[in-house]
Amino acid sequence: MEHYAGIDVSLECSSVCVVDANGKIVREAKVASEPEALIAWFGSLGFGLERIGLEAGPLSQWLFAAMKAAGLAVELLETRHVRNAFKAMPVKSDRNDARGIAQLMRLGWFRPVHCKSLSAQETRSLLTARKLVQAKLLDVENSLRGILRGFGLKVGKVTARTFAGRIQELVAGHPHLERIAAALLAVREILRKEFAAFEKQTRRMVRADQQARLLTSVPAVGPIVALTYASAIDDPGRFTSSKQVGAHFGLTPKKHQSGETDYTGRISKIGDGAVRTALYEAAHIMLTKPVKGCAQLKSWAMRIARRAGMSKAKVALARRLAVIMHRMLVDQTPFNAAAAAA
Known part of the structure; x- marks a missing residue:
């Protein structure tokens, strides 16, 4: 039995x-x-x-x-x-x-999922650690701004390099604030060094990863987006069609039909949220920044924006990028603007 x-x-x-x-x-x-x-x-x-x-x-x-x-x-x-x-x-x-x-x-009522390879898990762990350090760095900087604001001390616009000097300038002559600022600035400096180390490691990983290196040929797709997407896809052959990738990452709308009721809802948001965010950010940059090599894709998305709004256009472009990038991995070919717009 x-x-x-x-x-x-x-x-x-x-x-x-x-x-x-x-x-x-x-x-x-x-x-x-x-x-x-x-x-x-x-x-x-x-x-x-x-x-x-x-x-x-x-x-x-x-x-x-x-x-x-x-x-x-x-x-x-x-x-x-x-x-x-x-x-x-x-x-x-x-x-x-x-x-x-x-x-x-x-x-037999189950849906099997892909078990990621060790290399994909290692890539995702690096991206997770990098994001954590980046978030803590921003938390420290925002906390410093908030503490000083309570004393009427406004930091204003500063760069990453001039931030510490501006804080020290504001707290000068306030012994209590000087001690607090010194401690938080020391923590910030450690976080900055570790974040810079993660950035270097990320760039090295992209250079060593053929799939991620291929994806960076897409306009507005940088090392983080490329690594996030490549590690999530892992094995391009597990999808029988590139069109399945948009739905896999929750970028396709929900559908509800029952009797006379039939409507299309918002995107499902199932699957890997990190990939969805990365693709949306790439689409946002492509539509709002002067990016070369994507005029046809951008004009396609702008037509959607005029009809349905910029937010939906960005989601549509993110979904299209997901499909294009998967096809690139399957064919092992760099980005082709004419083919992408077809």
Whole structure:
């Protein structure tokens, strides 16, 4: 008889449930959230498993890769799909979630998701760390401005280089403010150095990554956008059509049709929010800045802007950029303005 398993992954221990082809629970257990422990537990069952499912999450990709390498038929499940499938469950618990995942595997009512490669995960971790340091740097600078504003001291317009000098000038003669400013400026200087180091590492990574280097040939697409997109796509061949990419990143509108009701809503915003933001920012720059090499794309988007507004035009252009960039990765060709506007 065929057997199926579901794993609800937690930080320390994971709930595991095994069911047979009729949906009857065969085994349940709490197993350490370590690849070796899970592989050993499934090996001790004494029978094979048709499919093992685990919901996508922070530990899931690590566990998935190890279990796949061990020869287990494991599937990584889309979180949104699993959550919607469990909405009717009156009791929410790890054990019930594992049972539910096992039943989804048995019935085939699941949507597998791509497990990113190690290089893609490393790229995303760099981008996440860079963004964190950048945000903290801005927090420190804004906090300094806010503290001084309470004493009637206005920083005004300054550059990154003149910021510290301006702060020191304003707090001169105020011993209490001088101590506060000195501490925050010291923190700011450390953050600036680390952010600059991340910037250099990002540029080195783009030069070393053929896909990211190819994407930077697109007007308004810089190293951050290129790395964000390339790491999210990871394997261009997993999409059968470039047109699927816009929907994958939540850049296509929702559709609701029931009886006489039929309307198109806002974009779905499903998928990777970082990619969506990066593409939108590239579209914003393309439409609002003097960028060379994209006149036809820009005129196409401006026609939409005149009809539906600039915000929708930027979203439409972001979606089109997603499609174009995927086709570039598939064909391994640089940006072609004429082909992009076709």
